[in-house]
Amino acid sequence: MATRGNKSQSGKGKQQPPKPPEPSADELQRYYRDMLLIRRFEERAGQLYGMGLIGGFCHLYIGQEAVVTGVQSLLTETDSVITAYRDHGHMLACGMDPKGVMAELTGRRGGYSKGKGGSMHMFSVEERFYGGHGIVGAPAPIGAGLAFAHRYRDDGGLCTCYIGDGAVNQGQFYESLNMAALWNLPVVYIIENNKYGMGTSVERASATTELHQRGRAFEVPGRAVDGMNVLSVREAGYEAVQHARNGNGPFILEMKTYRYRGHSMSDPAKYRSKEEVQKMREEHDPINQLRQRLLDDGVVTEDALKEVDREVKNVVTEAADFAQSSPEPDPAELYTDVLAEA
Secondary structure (H helix, E strand, O other): OOOOOOHHHOOOOOOOOOOOOOOOHHHHHHHHHHHHHHHHHHHHHHHHHHOOOOOOOOOOOOOOHHHHHHHHOOOOOOOEEEOOOOOHHHHHHOOOOHHHHHHHHOOOOOOOOOOOOOOOOOOEOOOOEOOOOOOOOOHHHHHHHHHHHHHHHOOOOOEEEEEEOOHHHOHHHHHHHHHHHHOOOOEEEEEEEOOEEOOEEHHHHOOOOOHHHOOHHHOOOEEEEEOOOHHHHHHHHHHHHHHHHOOOOOEEEEEEOOOOOOOOOOOOOOOOOHHHHHHHHHHHOHHHHHHHHHHHOOOOOHHHHHHHHHHHHHHHHHHHHHHHHOOOOOHHHHHOOOOOOO
């Protein structure tokens, strides 16, 4: 079994983490478009929720786009993804059709779960996306199971398991870390630390706030990352992915990010000031940071970026139109997909 832990990262003989190849101009533009698609999609989802076209809960990903965009850029067609309930951005980053995602949000037959899953419970086996889970901490053990499947099948794949900062205080997270480390499973646990678990700050909820160190008891290495910078995410993600793919077991990435909206659409977010949110938008917005780099490096022009914005808005408009025109599920669907024959 390969040696795990941070031993090689401290003291003499410290090894530098592996670095990904420099992103090409085309890759940088793709990251920009992917993040912008998530942002515009979520903005429209918020509008549809306000119009009463989306029922139940709806958790928007606005502000956190760099996390999933950076990590997913490193994966292969063999790898699997699982996340919690703030999941729309993850679906889009996995290549799922915006029309199918929006249709599911509105509970329509054309949705990925035939309109029966809603915002928090979508799946796409074809895109290796295994949810969307509403139970806090639930992705951790399921992610370990997906990683076990990769190892059992010896397919060279790994699982990226996204969870929130509130979920790392759940017992099942530690049970999963223990099993993943014990069995040397290829899983990368990505903690999206947006500073507030529902309305409670990390400082009030966690005795230790360095969440990337939560795996030390099991010799699982971790790293804190600027989750508002897609290139920082990509660099740290490369280290974690290589670690897991090369048979060294699990890795923890703590993405220090921020959500601009409330925990869900029903959350007025009065536990933080408007000035705090505005400061993050002005100084750390992931899309604006990459946009400025593209312009400064002469990769694209202002007109080219405006064209990308127009194209993305058209994609989102088509998704919203499809969702609203798609029929609702037949009542008989209540009795389908509830049992799988073994």
